[in-house]
Amino acid sequence: MNSQIKSLSKGLQVYKYILDYGKPILAVNLCKNLNIEKSSMSRILKTLENEGFICYLDNSKEIISINILESNNKKTKIELIVEKTKYLLQEISLLTNKCTLVGIFDNYQVLYINQYNPNTNIKNLIGQQTPLHSNALGKAILAYGNYDLEKVKFHQFTTNTITKIDNLQKELEIIKMQGYSIDDKEYTKKMRCVAVPFFNTQNIFIGAVGISGEVKDLSLEKAHIYGEKISELVLKNPILC
Secondary structure (H helix, E strand, C coil), X not given: CCHHHHHHHHHHHHHXXXXXXXXXXXXXXXXXXXXXXXXXXXXXXXXXXXXXXXXXXXXXXXXXXXXXXXXXXXXXXXXXXXHHHHHHHHHHHHHHCCEEEEEEECCCEEEEEEEECCCCCCCCXXXXXXEHHHCHHHHHHHHHCCCCHHHXXXXXXXXXXXXXXXXXHHHHHHHHHHCCEEEECCCCCCEEEEEEEEEECCCCEEEEEEEEEECCCCCHHHHHHHHXXXXXXXXXXXXXX
């Protein structure tokens, strides 16, 4: 085995160890645990850092994988949004007597991260994902976020589902004008949903919050009324994050 292949093998060994370790680690511990000399470890870590695989924590000699760091940052952000929207969901539920949800953009899907149910029989959706184009939260996210509509996968779920990019673009323009979105039996035949975008105190778009109800209990007329009322409520309560 030539020297280049040996160096590559050692580098991969070090990176795999850092990735599997899953938390910050000191270079001295890497040397000890992998039986690699300090000078060789220094060269390996410098290469991994230059190539964007690892980084050093601020004001620290501890090393962590960029993948782990990004994952932890994302988790922290979601936990903060969940905490800051808890009382907002309860207020919306008191106003509408409906299940309330918070969704954020996640790899061109809606990720449900918070939910409040006045009716405990309603299914818990936290952690689940749904397509952006076929529900109110997703359409609100597309209307107010800067996302590429060409990457939206237009699966049809009901006869009301939007399946063409031109039609979606027109819908998003309407949503931006009225300040809220409606899913009128577009993902599930028996359900109608309303959603509005929410922002932080710097007016940066974060995600969408809305309600879900059965068609028999949530008429289209009532959905528009709730859309306006929820929009007013959310505007008065920017998310502190």
